[in-house]
Amino acid sequence: MNGFLSPEEWTAIGLSLKVSSVATLVSLPVGIAMAMLLARGRFFGRTLLDGLVHLPLVMPPVVTGYLLLLAFGRKGPLGAFFEHTFGLVFAFRWTGAALACGVMGFPLMVRAIRLSIESIDRRLEQAASTLGAGRALVFLTVTLPLALPGILAGVVLSFARALGEFGATITFVSNIPGQTQTMPSAIYALIQTPDGDAAALRLTAISIAISLAALVLSEFLARRMARGGVA
Amino acid sequence: MNGFLSPEEWTAIGLSLKVSSVATLVSLPVGIAMAMLLARGRFFGRTLLDGLVHLPLVMPPVVTGYLLLLAFGRKGPLGAFFEHTFGLVFAFRWTGAALACGVMGFPLMVRAIRLSIESIDRRLEQAASTLGAGRALVFLTVTLPLALPGILAGVVLSFARALGEFGATITFVSNIPGQTQTMPSAIYALIQTPDGDAAALRLTAISIAISLAALVLSEFLARRMARGGVA
């Protein structure tokens, strides 16, 4: 196995998995909240907020990365805030890669969840409230489970995007082997090398295998849920 | 206005609009068909097909672009096929940029539409069939209109992604001003230039404005449809 991939590549794979998982899981609650807000909120500036959520999709990834650098770098206002308040540093850390991947996947996640929330029959939520459930419980016991298809789709999209994300990541946290070099960064570096194609394709194949596994898992979960195992 | 942006930049904006629109519109029917297949089909290899659809998301964009170059380049097998059969050349043409953008946005479009299709109450389709509608008519008069939220979301996501897509495009069709230089490619080139940041951000702002306009339009359409203007 060690002959098949270099230790650095193994590290990149592990890092990519970590980064993608953390990016997806951490952005999930935020994504759900944002999806609720956009699906249900009726407030001034809703469309603007919606536009803001879509930004990482519209802007070239390097621009997103650059803006992240400005905001979340050690000298950036948000970066300084997080460092002082939570001791959380993004610059040149895997945490930054996760942040970049999370941001890039965010619009995909929000849209999918929002679609599901919007297709929920609100009369079911009303029924729950007549049974004594307050807003939070209605959300937890009815809205959320019924939005599960969208949540799953959102997780898959965001995770896949994170696995492939490269432009924003490398621009924000650069490409430090073992620290911020995710699979796509490694692949990119290989492609830039005159005889790196084979190695690049090998790594790509591994990304694909991982995402396929994630996909199969999500389909399996979706089917189990449709069969009704969810409380 | 000409003072505000260079003619080349105007060209890039026009090209980006053309590329994004064509990419979205052409991939829409394919995306709908694929979403139907994945949502409703029960065949061997469905998950594999699903995985294939997600590939452009998982692979670093440059890899996608490179694979497109290999397949749809003038010397590539598919490129040669399209050129001989339809006289359609992708390599280093705006058509290729549209192809790249379409491919990159495809997984987003398919997922959104699929989510909507899966949330349709199939008993409504049954009702349509008892009223004499065959499969095609059921699809056109019930499935499709009820999937409109997902179709709209898919169009918005795909269009936004196309507006921001850069890695695959520049790798596949290069960055030839007036021919294949889309906004993100132009932004990339500007970012390479020591004093290009301001111009890059200006172009980014324009991308954002366009995508916001698209978003507002889509929300407007969605609201009109919800109010029930659709046949």
Add this chain to the structure above:
Amino acid sequence: ADVTVFAAASLKNALDGAAAVYKAKTGKELAISYASSSNLAKQIEAGAPADIFFSADLDWMDYLAKKDLIDPASRVTRLGNTLVLVAPKDSTATLTIAKDFPLAEALGADGKLAMGSIDSVPAGKYGKAALTALGVWDSVAPNVAQADNVRSALAFVAKGEAPFGIVYGTDAKAEPNVKVVGIFPETSHPSIVYPVARVAASTSPDAKAFLEWLNSAEARPSFEAQGFTWLEGRG
């Protein structure tokens, strides 16, 4: 356009300037596609409609030459550049580049050295070579932040995120937020050169003329203004 040029992204400012001069003189329109040299080389391999390839390093020009995709007679090693160590504008660091100079100490435990990708981006490759030759590579390697292009590396330094960076002299010159700490000795790295050649498959009748002009003194100021050195040698 009359001539399509595939040029490394780092040439953008200089080449745009030269193209303007050329157009003013001849009325000929240039279309210049800026991307990374690797991208461009692979596209030319795939039949891209390029007339001229202007690479940022020798490797990718050699890649095409090996495949007979460029006109060897037209190949010229056109420009040279310097490799410099930069720091944020307000940095107080003073370092003299020399054998075993204390770069690692200057970085500290957490400070990053921003460079282009050491495997793929030319500036990264040269930087690694220079640091190796100076005997400091091993000590700084764990702290190297590789960017996918020189501009990103420069941005890390300019925004103060990295205390030091290695970039081309041309880039450092154009960025007001960094200052040059030192210039790497030419002997410490392979010479930094930008070869240009006519693409073998080019059909443009104007390509040869443009390439000749590019090799003429009329083009020279546009490049020197951006900090490139003008090389005379063929090759």
Add this chain to the structure above:
Amino acid sequence: MTLSIAIRKQLGQFSLDIALETGPGVTALFGRSGSGKTSLVNLVAGLSRPDQGRIVLDGRTLVDTERSIFVPAGKRRIGYVFQEGRLFPHLSVRSNLLYGRWLTPQARRWGSLDEVVDLLGIGGLMARMPRDLSGGEKQRVAIGRALLSSPDCLLMDEPLAALDRERKAEILPFIERLRDAKRLPIVYVSHSVEEVARLSDTVALIEAGRVAAIGPVGEVFARLDAIGEWEAGAVLDATVLAQDPEAGVTRLDHPAGSLVVPSIDAPIGKRLRIRIRARDVTLAVGEPGRLSVRNRLRAEIVSIGEGRSHDVGIRLDVGGEPMLARVTRDAVRDLELVPGLAVTALVKAVALDGT
């Protein structure tokens, strides 16, 4: 038109195993909640496939698992009024109504939008979306939508359950007209004995996925146990004797006597079916006295039911037809009712119309 069904289908724990043949006209499916009525109707409509079996509608094989025949729902021309409405949420009431009509070739259309809309009282709703309708309004639109698809056969699953009595009283005659004038075969699911008695020719009693009884409405409903004592009754055939528009009544002739019912629009001599519920029959021994009851039939007691209930069913023979009466056990004792006794069956006229 006849419907012949012999199918088997497993639904989870529930197994449906139905074999029935119906004559022309209306076939009622009658049975308790969960007995399998909707599942059966879905099979006829083509919305589900039997595990095994055949369905033949008027000589046309719709399903035959052995011969791998399955005519898709869209080709069956069977209208279906669903138990739960199923209006198209994205279409206005008007478009919902016209949906099936658009799909029907001009030549095969019958009925008109205006007629149906008037009948169902939904004229004011045409521009509305289904979500803005009340429960009963939705159901009415669903009926209209099925009718306007000009089907060759109609399946109605509890079509009137959500409606008030007046509305039912308006719609039922229309369904009767479809049955009679259009000779439209109808499969009618209902819990209402009155509706079933009034409309159906054949009643199939479904119990736990099986046909427990099937036959002409009179026969099945005369079986007390079949549908609960309360609703038991008999159906008699009578002939129109005279019309008395003045008094607003129609006089009918029956071998056992004459009957008066609210005016029925039928020519003299026409044979009609009337339903008499056991609980609406009073028995008189000897001369009944001066009573407001108009309908008096000569009857003979055939048998007297057993049972611990406070009242008992009494089988009568009225002019050769079976009829039922329910009386208290008190009365049986008091009046000394015994099989063979000649009695007069008193039936309130107003109880005859079957609504």
Add this chain to the structure above:
Amino acid sequence: MTLSIAIRKQLGQFSLDIALETGPGVTALFGRSGSGKTSLVNLVAGLSRPDQGRIVLDGRTLVDTERSIFVPAGKRRIGYVFQEGRLFPHLSVRSNLLYGRWLTPQARRWGSLDEVVDLLGIGGLMARMPRDLSGGEKQRVAIGRALLSSPDCLLMDEPLAALDRERKAEILPFIERLRDAKRLPIVYVSHSVEEVARLSDTVALIEAGRVAAIGPVGEVFARLDAIGEWEAGAVLDATVLAQDPEAGVTRLDHPAGSLVVPSIDAPIGKRLRIRIRARDVTLAVGEPGRLSVRNRLRAEIVSIGEGRSHDVGIRLDVGGEPMLARVTRDAVRDLELVPGLAVTALVKAVALDGT
């Protein structure tokens, strides 16, 4: 417990403008399809907000637009059986049933799962998902779900419409027990006069978004025009005179005579309400013959209705209470019925139980 409503709400073209006060017990909302019953119930449940007005339940202000009070649905402790089920599709039948129970503090719970499940006959369905239920099964689970949330007040919108008669006959007594034993106030929407008569204390007749009539069930139902001639009737108060378990009957005393009804579990001396439909009453002039009818009330004709129909309503006075009879015009002529005439009202015993 009393409910006081005075609200106004515009729904598209439809305007709801309701003012009513109810006494304790069951309040029935009665009215045609689309008259606004569900809209009103939604306001009480807190699922929609009135444009203007107040709703006060037993002294607790639920809504008051002037004082900007709006108690959210989740805090009202009002159980709601919806017209269309609304089961949670992602939960099993068991979880659906227990949903409200989970949310109720132990101390406030009443009733038990087993009891409700038995009563509704849904024991075999507990592990199922709602989509695998029949129409009637869904409705039964919905009833159970609302009951098990141990509400302080119950809203039921046509809860029994999808059920067969036997099932209704099982569930109705249970609702009566809730009313009587738990003293649970219930707002009951129904098209069925029988259900309403049997359950309700107060009937509000809703017409086009307004209260057309409101009052004790006897008063409202005695108004012929109010609910259609067919269903008109009267409600009498009677006292339990004797129990005759042998004969399976209970004898009731009424000033105008004694009545026999199927056994009712009530102590002697208890006052009961019984409903007599106009069409179930036969009038006799002079001594009736030997009839199976057990119940004979001395009555005096108060007035004889007009109308072109074949039968007419006759208002009677029975021991000081109003009662209605419907007889044919033929009979009025034959028997020479006139106001003031003393007659005997014959009522079949089995028609008394109100089902």
